[in-house]
Amino acid sequence: MKQYLEHAISLAKMVEGQTGINPPVGAVVVKDGRIIGLGAHLKKGDKHAEIQAIDMAGNDNVKGATLYVSLEPCSHDGATPPCAQRIIDTGIQKVVYAARDITLAATGHEMMVNAGIDVHYEPHLFAEKLYAPFFTSKTQTMPIVTVKVSASIDGKQATDYHESQWITSKAVKADVFKLRHMNDAIITGNGTLTVDNPSLTVRTEDGRHPARVILSHSGNINWDATLFHDKVAPVYVYTDNSAVVSPLEHVQVVQLPDTDIDTILHDLYTKGFGRVLVEAGPKLTSQFLASHYISTFILYLAPKIIGGQGKHQFFQTDWVAPLDQLNTFEIVHSEMIDTDMKLHMKRK
Amino acid sequence: MKQYLEHAISLAKMVEGQTGINPPVGAVVVKDGRIIGLGAHLKKGDKHAEIQAIDMAGNDNVKGATLYVSLEPCSHDGATPPCAQRIIDTGIQKVVYAARDITLAATGHEMMVNAGIDVHYEPHLFAEKLYAPFFTSKTQTMPIVTVKVSASIDGKQATDYHESQWITSKAVKADVFKLRHMNDAIITGNGTLTVDNPSLTVRTEDGRHPARVILSHSGNINWDATLFHDKVAPVYVYTDNSAVVSPLEHVQVVQLPDTDIDTILHDLYTKGFGRVLVEAGPKLTSQFLASHYISTFILYLAPKIIGGQGKHQFFQTDWVAPLDQLNTFEIVHSEMIDTDMKLHMKRK
Numbered sequence: 006m007k008q009y010l011e012h013a014i015s016l017a018k019m020v021e022g023q024t025g026i027n028p029p030v031g032a033v034v035v036k037d038g039r040i041i042g043l044g045a046h047l048k049k050g051d052k053h054a055e056i057q058a059i060d061m062a063g064n065d066n067v068k069g070a071t072l073y074v075s076l077e078p079c080s081h082d083g084a085t086p087p088c089a090q091r092i093i094d095t096g097i098q099k100v101v102y103a104a105r106d107i108t109l110a111a112t113g114h115e116m117m118v119n120a121g122i123d124v125h126y127e128p129h130l131f132a133e134k135l136y137a138p139f140f141t142s143k144t145q146t147m148p149i150v151t152v153k154v155s156a157s158i159d160g161k162q163a164t165d166y167h168e169s170q171w172i173t174s175k176a177v178k179a180d181v182f183k184l185r186h187m188n189d190a191i192i193t194g195n196g197t198l199t200v201d202n203p204s205l206t207v208r209t210e211d212g213r214h215p216a217r218v219i220l221s222h223s224g225n226i227n228w229d230a231t232l233f234h235d236k237v238a239p240v241y242v243y244t245d246n247s248a249v250v251s252p253l254e255h256v257q258v259v260q261l262p263d264t265d266i267d268t269i270l271h272d273l274y275t276k277g278f279g280r281v282l283v284e285a286g287p288k289l290t291s292q293f294l295a296s297h298y299i300s301t302f303i304l305y306l307a308p309k310i311i312g313g314q315g316k317h318q319f320f321q322t323d324w325v326a327p328l329d330q331l332n333t334f335e336i337v338h339s340e341m342i343d344t345d346m347k348l349h350m351k352r353k
Numbered sequence: 354m355k356q357y358l359e360h361a362i363s364l365a366k367m368v369e370g371q372t373g374i375n376p377p378v379g380a381v382v383v384k385d386g387r388i389i390g391l392g393a394h395l396k397k398g399d400k401h402a403e404i405q406a407i408d409m410a411g412n413d414n415v416k417g418a419t420l421y422v423s424l425e426p427c428s429h430d431g432a433t434p435p436c437a438q439r440i441i442d443t444g445i446q447k448v449v450y451a452a453r454d455i456t457l458a459a460t461g462h463e464m465m466v467n468a469g470i471d472v473h474y475e476p477h478l479f480a481e482k483l484y485a486p487f488f489t490s491k492t493q494t495m496p497i498v499t500v501k502v503s504a505s506i507d508g509k510q511a512t513d514y515h516e517s518q519w520i521t522s523k524a525v526k527a528d529v530f531k532l533r534h535m536n537d538a539i540i541t542g543n544g545t546l547t548v549d550n551p552s553l554t555v556r557t558e559d560g561r562h563p564a565r566v567i568l569s570h571s572g573n574i575n576w577d578a579t580l581f582h583d584k585v586a587p588v589y590v591y592t593d594n595s596a597v598v599s600p601l602e603h604v605q606v607v608q609l610p611d612t613d614i615d616t617i618l619h620d621l622y623t624k625g626f627g628r629v630l631v632e633a634g635p636k637l638t639s640q641f642l643a644s645h646y647i648s649t650f651i652l653y654l655a656p657k658i659i660g661g662q663g664k665h666q667f668f669q670t671d672w673v674a675p676l677d678q679l680n681t682f683e684i685v686h687s688e689m690i691d692t693d694m695k696l697h698m699k700r701k
Contacts (some may be wrong), residue, residue, distance in 0.1 A: 051479030079540055098397060158696070159507020168469055195391050203407035233481040271617070304506060308682035310642055315663045320507035322660030328516040334506070334656035336694055341686060346504070346696060350656050 006120040007127075009033050009040070010103050014131045016045040016054065017075040021135065022187030023048055023213065026148075026279035028076055028106070028139045029052040034062045034097075036070035049277065053079065068096035075132050077102045078113035089113030093120040100259065101125045103132035140299040142279065147270045151301040152283040152293050153184060155318045157311040162287055165313035167200060172294065174306045175271045176343035181284075182209045183238040184303060188282040190241075190273060194289040195221035198230035205284065206237055214238035215282065218273065222264060224249035243269050248298055266296050287317050294320055297334060302334055302350040357381050357421040358451050362479045364393040364402065365423040369483065370535030371396055371561065374496075374627035375425055375535065376454075376487045378402035382445075384418035401427065402435040407443055416444035417601040423480050425450045426461035438460030439513075441468040442681045447538050449473045456491045482626060487639070497616045499649040500631040501532060502667045505659040510635055513661035516650065521655045524691035529632075530557045531649060536630040538589075538621060542637040544570035546578035552634065554585055562586035563630065566621065568637065570612060572597035591617050614644050635665050637667035642668055643680060650682055650698040653690065 016031025023029075024046055033041035044057025052060070055078050059067050077148060078088040078100065092100060092113070100122055102332025106112055117124045124211035136150045156162050157175040171178075185191060191205045198219065206214045216239040217232050233256055241258045242249065245264040251257065261268050265269035273281060284295045293299055315321075326332075333352035341347070364379025371377075372394055382390035382404035392405025400408070403426050406414050414555065420426075426436040426448065440461070441450060448470055454460050465472050486497045503521040504510050511517035519526075533539060539553045546567065564587040567578050572594025581588060581604055588604045590597065593612040609616050621629060631641045640645055647661045663669075674680075682698035689695070 040360060049531060066372075076481060156508075157679070158508070158698075160504075160506070160663075164676055170676075172676065255375045291660065295660070304695075308684050308696070309679040310668040311674070311680075312639065312643070312668045314671040315508075315666045315669060318663045318666065320506060320658040320660045321663060323514045325661040326519065326659070328512055328518075328659075331505070331657040331659060334658075335692065336656050336689060339689070339694060340688070341684060344683065346694075348654075348656070348694060350506075 009035050009071075010101055010127060010129060012040075013054075013073040013075045013133070014129060014135065016043060016100055017083060017132075017135060020045045022045060024279065025189055025277050026143070026274060028136060029076065030076045032058040032074040034058045034072050036062075036066065036068060041070065048085050051245050053085055053088050056085070056091055058102040059091065059097075061080045064090035064095055065314045069098045070234055071099040071101065072101045074095050074100065076104050076136065077106050079106070079109065079127070080111055080113040080116045080119070081109065086197070087113070089116045092117060093122065097122060098257045099123040099125070099155040101127055102128060103129035104136045119291065126143045138190070141300070142274070145298075146274050147267075147298050148189070148278050148281045149301075150270065150283065150293065150299045151184070151188065151303060152290060152299050153305075154290055155307070156241060156319045157309045158306050159310045159312065160318050160320070161313075162290070162310040162314055164236050164311055167317065169317070170201065172309065173305045173345045174343040177305045177345050179205055179209065179346075180305075180342050181346065182207045182212055185282060186212050187217050187285050188280045189278040190216040190218050190283055191280045192218045192283045192289075193221060195219055195223075195226055196288070197286050198227045202231050203284070204235060206235070208281055211295065212267050218243065218281070220264065220269065223248070228252055243272075253323075266292060266298065270298055277291060287319050287321055291320050291322060295322060299352050302352070304348045304350065306346045306348065307346065310345070354647075357383050357419075357477060358423075358449055358477060360388070361402075361421040361423045361495050362451055362477060362483065363624070364391060365480075365483060367448075368379050368393045368395055370628060371456040372627065373537055373545040373625050374491070374622060375574070376484060378422065378424045380420060380422040382406045382415060382418050382420050384410075384414065389414055389418065396688055398432050401433055401436050404433070404439055407439065412443055417446045419447040419449065420445050422448065422450045424452050424484065425454050425474070426465070427457065428459055428461040428464045429457065435461070437464045438554075440465060441470065445470060447473070449475055451477035452484045454488075455576070456488050486635060489648070493646070494622050495615075495646050496537070496622050496626050496629045497619065497649075498631065498641065499532070499536065499651060500520070500638060500647050500649045501529065501651045502638055503653040503655070504667045505657045506654050506660045507660065508666050508668070509659040509661075509663055510667045511665035512659050515662045515665065517665070518549065520657065521653045521693045521699070524690040525653045525693050525695070527691050528555065528695065530555045530560055533630060534560050535565050536563050536628045537626040538564040538629045540566045540568060540629055540631045540637075541575055541633045543567055543571075545632075545634050546575045546580070548634070550579050551632070552579055552583060554583070564589060564626065566591065566629070568612065568617065571592070577599055591620075604671070614640060614646065619644055625664040633670055635667050639670060643670060647700055650700070652696045652698065654694045654696065656692065
């Protein structure tokens, strides 16, 4: 039944953001009209969702059951043994999955069919949306990038005198904690450390603190900033100044020959950061918004007008793009957060 | 029953925008559990809603009936005789209304009570919202001002090279026609005539063309602009250049000693323009957004980022306001118009 497949997708969504560079996957084992096992891939290196669900049901009970899984079971030895083999071994009769893993040369479908299992690929829009950014990320070996901006309705992050705390409401702050919680690392600029001195942590119950990544071409780092000293989550400094040495044991300085956005993002991916959130000033924000490597753009708009000359417009460029060649987004969701509007956009 | 009062308010809303400087009012006459008369004030000078509803029911049938009306019936001789007297004369037994007319010294409530009618004031949020701008407008003798802006998500009306057609989708254009239809006049600047050459008409079935009002301090008018020649609706030119003479019979030039926004709006009100819509370039738009005389701000946001230096940010000022003293709005409604976001905001 379709509802079980949707339960599997729901399970996957519950763990979205905590699986690093691995896809979030959910699985449900159903027998005689009852759910007998539920599973989700909880973090990279942990059991896959199918195995969790089979384990919950118990090997002996799984024979003849149907497995619903959000993503096609794997057939390769990776961090864990292949799921398809385990499914075959336990005598599962039918497998229904909602998305094909296009990043793998060979997957479990054929392997399971050859073993006599009734395998159904039932594409589901929710699963497609869930995995599209993951597939892109894996293919490009780049993290899934979300850019978050809080601005006035006339597109400014601060007044010309750099006053910015707080444009949006307290409720937005709580929503940003949820957003941070969904990401492995937060990227910001050294300028923001000096102006706002943010912690970039998740100050909410059961929140997960992301790593903090500071970008600074010059390497003229403000080592007094709070986040260098709170020790709640790792801190990385990316710079192309080879003279920079971290004065703090727990802060890692990464010197790359060319610290452009592409290079930094790829390096973060290889370090296991599957999802990164950009929370920065107009300069860095504009660079990311203009880049190809942005998947989601979260814009909190306070219904206030700042005016002035717009020194801190959140998107400002040195070039003028023709109107038919602008970077365009799709507004996939909008909601009021207290008095402010939250727009959830995808790059088109 | 509350539903009848809401029907009355719904009738009022149906005629919102077509009653000039008069309030939109709806009325329902109910007897023996059935609606026997419906009415709305259709335009200034026409019968009031109560009278329309009583007339539909027929004088002879109204005795003993209940009248539901969105606004307290009047007790004064204005363009029409007092409604309260007619209600008394026809033998209506009970009157329920949803909003008090705070702009009148004496209203019909007491007059009807004294005549033995059972009168109930039942405040209703919908009516309150409907009349608040009208009351303000009447008290200030200023039209209800709506500012409409179509912009990119980073707050720009055009690229630095002044490319602006079209940032938002075709569906937005159709929505703007509805917006124009709801207003008595459109205000724009002479600059917009030259850059965009808009008609500012309502090109939709059963649409009502608003008057066009062109503001130009210099009086250096672009008389070739389309709207001076289409003759579908009146055109007014406001200027403080006393040398300007209209070369076109149907275009009225208004010279005022001081053509600031306040003076122009008041003059439009005295001419019977109860609702005006501002559709202008950044300069005029910013002036209106910063003024006290804006009731509604309609912002269409295309999910595109224009960047550049922001020469045409829709809100730009010569001053920098402290963050706690910004002009602030309340987002009362938001909706997707095709790919774009429409925000309906009220001045706070």
